[in-house]
Amino acid sequence: MDKNQRQVRLMRQSLFDQGFLDEQFIQLEELQDDANPNFVEEIATSYYQDSSRSLQTIELALEKTPHDFNKLDGYMHQFKGSSSSIGAKKVKAECQQFREYCKAGNGEGCMRTFQALKREHATLKKRLEAYFQLARQAGPIETARRPK
Amino acid sequence: MNLSNGMGSMSTASSSGAWKSADVVSDQFPAGLRVLVVDDDPTCLMILEKMLRTCLYEVTKCNRAEIALKLLRENKNGFDIVISDVHMPDMDGFKLLERVGLEMDLPVIMMSADDGKSVVMKGVTHGACDYLIKPVRIEALKNIWQHVVRKKKNEWKEVEQSGSVEEGDRQPKPSDDADYSSSANEGTWKNSKRRKDEEEEADERDDSSTLKKPRVVWSVELHQQFVGAVNQLGIDKAVPKKILELMNVPGLTRENVASHLQKYRLYLRRLSGVSQHPSNLNNSFLSPQEASFGAMSSLNGLDLQTLAVTGQLPAQSLATLQAGLGRSTAKSGMPMPLVDQRNLFSFENPKLRFAEGQQHLSSSKPMNLLHGIPTNMEAKQLANLHQSAQSLGGVNMQVNAHGVQNSALLMQMSQPQSRGQILNETSGTHVPRLSSSMGQPILSNGIPSGVLGRNGIADNGRGAGYNPVQQNSSMLNFPLNNSSELPGNNFTLGSTPGMSSLTSKGAFPEDANCEIKRSSGFAPSYDIFNELHHHKSNDWDLQNVGLTFDASQHTNTMHGSLDSSVLVHQGFSSSQRSAPSRNPSTVGKAMFSIGEGTHHVNVQNNGQHLNSLIVDNTVRVKAERVPDASSQTSYFHEQFGQEDLMSALLKQQQEGIGATENEFDFDGYSLDNIPV
Numbered sequence: 001m002d003k004n005q006r007q008v009r010l011m012r013q014s015l016f017d018q019g020f021l022d023e024q025f026i027q028l029e030e031l032q033d034d035a036n037p038n039f040v041e042e043i044a045t046s047y048y049q050d051s052s053r054s055l056q057t058i059e060l061a062l063e064k065t066p067h068d069f070n071k072l073d074g075y076m077h078q079f080k081g082s083s084s085s086i087g088a089k090k091v092k093a094e095c096q097q098f099r100e101y102c103k104a105g106n107g108e109g110c111m112r113t114f115q116a117l118k119r120e121h122a123t124l125k126k127r128l129e130a131y132f133q134l135a136r137q138a139g140p141i142e143t144a145r146r147p148k
Numbered sequence: 149m150n151l152s153n154g155m156g157s158m159s160t161a162s163s164s165g166a167w168k169s170a171d172v173v174s175d176q177f178p179a180g181l182r183v184l185v186v187d188d189d190p191t192c193l194m195i196l197e198k199m200l201r202t203c204l205y206e207v208t209k210c211n212r213a214e215i216a217l218k219l220l221r222e223n224k225n226g227f228d229i230v231i232s233d234v235h236m237p238d239m240d241g242f243k244l245l246e247r248v249g250l251e252m253d254l255p256v257i258m259m260s261a262d263d264g265k266s267v268v269m270k271g272v273t274h275g276a277c278d279y280l281i282k283p284v285r286i287e288a289l290k291n292i293w294q295h296v297v298r299k300k301k302n303e304w305k306e307v308e309q310s311g312s313v314e315e316g317d318r319q320p321k322p323s324d325d326a327d328y329s330s331s332a333n334e335g336t337w338k339n340s341k342r343r344k345d346e347e348e349e350a351d352e353r354d355d356s357s358t359l360k361k362p363r364v365v366w367s368v369e370l371h372q373q374f375v376g377a378v379n380q381l382g383i384d385k386a387v388p389k390k391i392l393e394l395m396n397v398p399g400l401t402r403e404n405v406a407s408h409l410q411k412y413r414l415y416l417r418r419l420s421g422v423s424q425h426p427s428n429l430n431n432s433f434l435s436p437q438e439a440s441f442g443a444m445s446s447l448n449g450l451d452l453q454t455l456a457v458t459g460q461l462p463a464q465s466l467a468t469l470q471a472g473l474g475r476s477t478a479k480s481g482m483p484m485p486l487v488d489q490r491n492l493f494s495f496e497n498p499k500l501r502f503a504e505g506q507q508h509l510s511s512s513k514p515m516n517l518l519h520g521i522p523t524n525m526e527a528k529q530l531a532n533l534h535q536s537a538q539s540l541g542g543v544n545m546q547v548n549a550h551g552v553q554n555s556a557l558l559m560q561m562s563q564p565q566s567r568g569q570i571l572n573e574t575s576g577t578h579v580p581r582l583s584s585s586m587g588q589p590i591l592s593n594g595i596p597s598g599v600l601g602r603n604g605i606a607d608n609g610r611g612a613g614y615n616p617v618q619q620n621s622s623m624l625n626f627p628l629n630n631s632s633e634l635p636g637n638n639f640t641l642g643s644t645p646g647m648s649s650l651t652s653k654g655a656f657p658e659d660a661n662c663e664i665k666r667s668s669g670f671a672p673s674y675d676i677f678n679e680l681h682h683h684k685s686n687d688w689d690l691q692n693v694g695l696t697f698d699a700s701q702h703t704n705t706m707h708g709s710l711d712s713s714v715l716v717h718q719g720f721s722s723s724q725r726s727a728p729s730r731n732p733s734t735v736g737k738a739m740f741s742i743g744e745g746t747h748h749v750n751v752q753n754n755g756q757h758l759n760s761l762i763v764d765n766t767v768r769v770k771a772e773r774v775p776d777a778s779s780q781t782s783y784f785h786e787q788f789g790q791e792d793l794m795s796a797l798l799k800q801q802q803e804g805i806g807a808t809e810n811e812f813d814f815d816g817y818s819l820d821n822i823p824v
Contacts, residue, residue, distance in 0.1 A: 024283045031198045031286070039198065047191045077235060081261035082189045085283045 004138035011131045020124050025087030041132045047086045048125055054079050055118060062111055072110065073102040090120045178293030179204035182226065186216040186244065187233040187259070192282065196231070199286040213239035220252050224365050227254060228296045231280075234260035234267065242274045246415065249275045251366045253303070253411060255295040259284060273418050306410050307403075364404040370397065374408060383416070 080095035094117035101109035377394035388406035
């Protein structure tokens with residue numbers, strides 16, 4: 001394996017080790033095949049496009065007071081669903097926390113959590129972008145695949 | 149396929165293309181399962197689509213519930229299953245679930261990131277057949293086909309149930325001797341009067357969409373009319389006939405209303421927190437009427453006739469049965485329709501049947517089957533059959549009890565299980581059972597041949613292995629699925645069982661065979677036999693049953709009609725069976741001999757054998773016959789104690805008939821060959 005490939009492997013592994021990604025990401029990797037060689041990247045791209053919009057919606061809703069917790073919870077539920085579908089572990093955890101605060105009617109907690117959520121969301125985006133870029137440069141490598 | 153929004157026609161088109169040829173597809177079931185996935189989240193939608201495609205399903209994605217409904221309505225029978233998210237902006241997922249259940253009666257799987265108990269419970273009460281927690285893993289999607297099969301099976305049962313009520317109207321078409329005798333090939337079968345009517349109905353079907361019988365689509369307006377009528381009558385007093393009258397919708401049949409009513413009742417129960425599926429299916433099916441139907445299907449035509457012939461079966465019931473069975477027997481008035489219905493409702497249109505079966509397979513339209521049946525004639529047939537079955541007694545095995553003594557015997561032979569089996573056909577649980585059950589029901593009740601037919605068909609499919617129906621579409625019940633013989637197995641369930649067997653066997657002239665096979669009605673007896681033979685391992689009581697019919701038939705007027713039909717069936721069945729072992733041919737032979745004009749004679753002669761055989765198990769005959777199919781014969785023998793009789797009978801037949809090694813000795817059912 002050449003240097004680039006090794007680096008890609010390491011990058012990928014650290015994403016898991018540091019808790020950014022979970023098992024669901026591996027599910028996506030396994031779906032990638034010759035017919036869809038960039039499937040994972042496409043999914044991630046779609047997620048980020050969609051989730052950015054969602055975040056804006058939630059942000060606007062948070063600015064309105066009093067907080068409509070039901071609505072906020074609804075938004076976050078959706079957001080959590082799509083984040084979990086790509087395996088965004090830390091983002092998902094923040095979503096969960098946000099929902100708990102919504103249920104408790106804790107506006108302050110919601111707002112704090114929301115900020116943390118945005119940070120995690122942005123961090124993951126950067127990491128994934130770097131990862132995909134390097135992966136493309138390195139060429140197809142064997143990513144860890146679960147034995148079928 | 150990338151339907152990002154709403155469905156483009158393409159996706160629909162592409163997805164519906166999946167089941168173009170049930171035969172081909174069915175073999176690969178569940179590959180090609182047509183899935184409609186609805187989720188407002190585009191990322192999830194993309195992932196699900198990819199996962200489903202990896203499972204080899206045909207996927208159509210949609211991000212709006214309204215669009216999904218539109219797609220479903222435009223393309224009835226275009227999908228086998230729906231997967232929907234719970235939280236969607238334009239329509240609540242549960243609402244969509246209800247609509248789909250009422251209008252199309254497709255299995256619906258709900259998904260959500262929410263795994264709270266109350267939400268899951270809501271899914272259950274609204275009738276979701278499963279609930280997946282997001283993020284969905286591909287493993288969870290791999291087995292969704294089971295819901296399709298299960299639903300089809302249940303639908304079969306429902307149909308039968310509702311069909312039985314209606315029976316009574318069906319008048320058996322005058323038996324057409326000519327039809328039977330010479331037309332072993334499809335030509336005659338189709339000509340059965342009954343068939344014609346049904347076929348006409350079938351013809352209306354959209355062949356392009358896998359030969360499915362036209363389903364009644366319960367639009368919102370129609371449903372409202374329906375609900376209005378029900379409320380007016382009072383939910384307890386609401387009977388399909390009255391509802392139909394109140395609704396006054398041209399083209400709507402009592403069967404349509406009956407099956408819809410059943411669903412509606414279920415829906416109401418769900419709302420009230422009680423979700424019990426009136427499944428009597430397995431058991432209820434067996435309920436005399438139903439069971440008979442089920443069983444009958446396989447036996448269909450033949451059985452009815454036999455039953456009728458033997459005099460056991462009241463002529464009327466026989467007629468009804470036949471009608472129900474699927475007209476296969478048109479002649480004797482034994483409605484084979486049931487068989488067809490079940491399987492494919494094949495009787496009506498062999499091809500339809502197959503189509504249906506196939507359709508069912510592909511679209512697993514549980515609805516279709518039901519609907520199809522009712523609309524076509526199946527419902528009626530079923531009804532008839534039921535009635536007949538009823539008269540016979542409890543179908544399940546009761547059929548025998550019903551009165552038809554011979555049939556009773558036969559039925560017994562077929563075993564009560566068969567009933568269940570027959571019914572099971574839909575459930576596809578027992579492939580073998582079906583055979584046995586098939587045999588039985590038919591016998592006793594003359595049960596809708598359809599029922600038997602179904603079984604028969606199923607058997608055919610089963611032949612060697614029961615892949616049966618169970619997998620495919622329970623609806624189809626008929627062995628179609630089971631046996632490897634059936635090309636499409638899985639989907640052949642109803643429709644093609646006959647066909648598949650036939651076609652696969654090749655022995656049977658496609659035309660003739662197909663019909664026969666398909667409709668299972670054809671050779672209800674045959675089917676049974678075939679199945680018996682095929683399934684050697686199975687206890688195809690049906691086999692016995694089939695044989696008995698013949699015998700009995702001969703004695704009665706049925707001779708003419710039955711014989712032919714019987715023979716034909718047999719021929720077919722044998723051919724079908726032949727796959728596994730020659731048996732089919734032998735069986736067919738035996739059948740022929742029985743059926744053929746001489747059959748009467750022979751029957752008479754052998755009569756004693758036959759009679760005894762019949763009494764014991766018509767199947768026995770089969771066992772005997774299959775000299776070729778050693779396996780089969782052995783099978784039969786094991787099954788039927790009376791094999792000896794049968795074999796004796798068969799031998800006679802065989803000799804006359806000659807080696808019918810080939811699958812279809814019938815060769816177009818020339819009875820001539822059959823030595824008298």
